[in-house]
Every structure is written in C-alpha cells, then in structure tokens.
Amino acid sequence: MNDIDLARERALRARGSVVDMAASPAGCHLGGSLSVLDILVAAHTVAESRPGVEVVLSKGHAAAALYAVLHQTGDIEEDPAPRYGRAGGPYTGHPSPKVPGVRFPTGSLGHGLAYAAGWALSRRLLGEPGGAIAVVGDGELQEGLVWETLQIVQAKRIGGLTVVVDVNGGQNDGYVADISPMTDLPARLAAFGFEVAEVDGHDIEKLAAVLVPEDRPKAVLAATVKGKGVPATEGKAASHYVKISPARARQWKAVLR
C-alpha cells in the first residue's frame, strides 16, 4: 500500500471516529471536522516524512478531526472517542497541548496561523529543516490577526509556511457568503506574496503534493464540503455542531464515504 492509499484508509477510519465523538455527551463540531479531515490527513502525511514540519490546526473547533487523525498517525495511542469531552481526559473541545501531537493549543481563531509563522521563522533562525502547515477556516479569515500575520510573513520574508484554507463556506451562524464574504481571496493572498493554489480539499493525493512547505510561502485554497463523508450532513450549515445518539452514529458510520 502506498502512502496515499494508507492516507485514504486513515481518513475513512478517522471519519468514523469523528462520528463517534459527535455521539459523545458533549457532541462535537462535526461539519467543520469532516470538511477539514482530508486536509489534516494530507498535512500529517507530509509532516511524517519531513523533519521539522509542524502541522497547526488553527481552526481549533475541528479538534475532533485532529484527535481522530492523530490517533491514525499513532501520536495518540488510545482511541480518543470514548474519552472525548469527558472529565479526566485531555480531549477538550478545542485542542489542548496535553494531547500528544498537539504543540500549540488553538480555538480562539487566528492564533494558530501566527504560531505556525513563528515556528516557520524558527527554522530559519535555528538553521534547521522543516516549516509549518497552518490549517485555517474560511470563516477564520475574518479575524484581523490573520492579516496582521500575513503582513509580517511578507515583510519579514518568512518562508517554509503553507497556509491551507478549509473553504467549506460555513461558519457558526450560517454561510460565510451571507455573513462576511471573503471576496477575491486568491488575489488578496497573492498580494501578500503567497503562491496561491486552488485544489479539491478532499483529494488527499493532490493535497499532499501541494502542502509541502517551500521557500516561498504558499496559500492553498482547499474547496471542501461541510459534513463531508456522512450523506445526512454533507453541505449543510446546520452540521456545524452536532450531538447524536449512539444508534444514529452506527447508522452514519455504516454509510461513510
């Protein structure tokens, strides 16, 4: 089995784990977790074979996807789903640094991108290989901190940074397009000196090829489907936060794609 086939298998298993977390007493941010999941799998596939590459999930509300993927990569040994959101465990609704494989806690939007920029800059200052892949949401781009950071990345010529945007079109209160549309995004990012690529955010093979950090900063606009993989939730803004019964979880897992 090649790396990409393995990654696809991991993604399918991780989707099941996310559905299990939605069936926890706390529920989970299901829609955004399923939209970003293939991106995370691809990013970790890149990081596994390149020393010093750090993956930062800046849209921390997709923690369920991160935990599920880190279980597939082996960073988290136990299945995190049975302990997700429960007292006594580290699996908070936004990533905690107590979780193996999580360097930077995120959740308040915009910060993860800036941490990733700092990590990428550290490679240059330390003379060490690597870089950072920052995974941000399209709604997250409404935060001023994102643009402060992009300004610094350009001004200080911070290379080794890939910013991948999970363009699922949704945010907490509805659709990005209705609330605060992000017009001309490719041009905006290009104006900050980023090499911009647009890809299918569920094509793990293409993602893995384009996410590799290089000298010039990259922005990858990954078109995704909120709730991807569970037919009942795909494309639905209402899938942002979901709590389901264990019986419903079994039904959804039976038809995962």
Add this chain to the structure above:
Amino acid sequence: MTLPGREAYKDELTALAALDPRIVCLEADLGGPSHPFAERFPERFLNLGIAEAAAVDIAVGLASAGLRPFLSTFAAFGTWRAAESVKLGLGYQQAPVVLVCPYGGVSGGWFGPTHHSLEDLAVVQSLPGVRIAVPCGEAETRAVIQAAADEDRPCYVRLARNEPYEAPFEPAGRGEVGWVSGTGGPTLLVSVGEKPAQLCVAATERRPDLSHAHLCWVDFESLSQAAAELADHARRIVVVEEHRAAGSVASTLALLLPRHEVHSVNAGPSWPSEGGSHDETLAALGLTVPAVLAAAGAGETPAGASVLGASRPARPHAPLTRPAGAPAGRPTPSMANPGATLSPTT
C-alpha cells in the same frame, strides 16, 4: 552615566545575546530607529511592525522551538492590544517569552491616556505563572533582564519612558524585599516602580520614623515570598504604585496579609487627559508626597493636601482590607480612613 531603563534593557540584552544564541530580539515599531541589538546581531533582530497580537504569537512560536524571544512594545499595547495573545501564549502555554514594556504607568505624560498604562499589571497579574518585574534604575533593570534570560519562564517587564533614575538601593531579586530606609516602626511604605520609589524616599525624608521597602518582582509567587518579610517588619503597610487599584500590588498584598492593614496610594479612577510631564501627570492623579504622607498617617497635616482635595478628583486611601481576625480592642489608628485627610469632594 546612568542609563534609563529602556536603554539598559537594550544594552543588557545585546550583551546577553553574545553568550546565548537562543536570544532573539523582537520590536513592534517602538524600539527606535537604531538599536544596539540590530547592529550587533541583525539576523536575530526583527522589527515586526505595528502588529502586537501577531508579534506575541510569533514569539510564542519561536519559544516553542527553543529560542528565547524578547519582545518590546509600549505597555499599553503589549498588555491590552495583545491581551489575548499574552493570555494564551504566556499564560496558558507558559511559553518562555519575555515581554518588555516601556511607557508603564503615565510615563508617557502628555501622550495621553491612549499611551498610558495604569492597568497593565492587572492584566498580567490575572494570568497565573507569568512573572512580573517593575525594575527601578539601570542596575535592577539589567538584573531583571538577566534573570528573565536565565529562566525558562514567561515574563512581563514594566519599564518607564526615557528618564534615567539612580536608585538609592540595591537591586531586589525574586521574592526579595529591597530595604531602602528603616526597618522598624509600625508603618512601612512599599514602593513599586521608579516614581513611587522617589515619592517614598521624599516622604521618609520628612518622616524618618517611616520605613521604606521597594519591590521589583510583583507576580503572585514573588509577592507571596516577599509578603512574609514585609509582615515581620510592620503591622501597617502603605503600597505606593503607579497603577489603578484593581489588580494592584496593594490588592495582592491585602489578600496575602489578611491580618495586616494594607493601604493603597494608587493612580485612582481618572483618565489624565491634559498635557504635562510624567511628574505633572502623576500630580494630576494625586500621586504625590502629601498623598503618601496622608496615607501613612503622618502626624502633620500634609502640605498641599487641601489643594489636592479642592481641585483634584482625590482618591480616598481607605484600607483595602479590614484587619480581619485582629483581636478586639486592637489599637485603631486614627488614620483608619486616611482619605478623610484629603477631604475628597467628589
């Protein structure tokens, strides 16, 4: 020649960087057009521009990789503009970032309230695990920067503007009390910061029976250690600081010393929006020698107090704590509400 705190910081950090390759110097457009660190170690100096929140986060990213970032900007911006970044990076993550902030208090003088910082300690004090230093003078500033570089801990360093200050006392380390004058008598003045130290020195010249101790490290852990020593020396403590009451050192000491009287001479509630020097702005806030003497319960009627009361929004210097648990019949000092001395009119 004595260097002001800001220059002492730059010089000391540059010297330390020669020995420690992990040290990185970050500025946010307020470090001045020339910087000794930039001249000596240009590859480790980055002026990140006017973007404080991102600057703190980037510093956190560098610290996570094993570097030792020092980031400097004015206190108002380092604490409030970047407050959430400081909370999450220095607080939650305990990233060993050192935030060095001149323009503490009202040292910006005529720059006005946008550039004043009378609330910064409240912000940082509310974040467990972040060390806080308010050094006085060149030697103590250098000692603080050395300590911050040596230890793997987040740290906030509050400096003033550009005035040099020749501190008449030895630098106080973490948890230490810097004794300036006297160690006896029932009332002890405790100064935090350069101007409060000057006020207390002037006050003890007029009232030699008062003792004066200076504190440099004022995070909760440090104060917990220092409080025990303060408690041994006086029953009545008057904290003089260039900060508002909320989040003040006085309020922390009051929590730590429930059986002592802790009084506060602080910057009060007003927003000083007139021109003037640092000293004039302090006077407008009521941070004056007469106010210190009034809070200390001076036997004399402090000169200027009536002027203060008549023309300024004076603050009552009421005790922040009642002497809870004190035995009944304990001598009640006549100045239990020394604010009355100031005849507050508002």
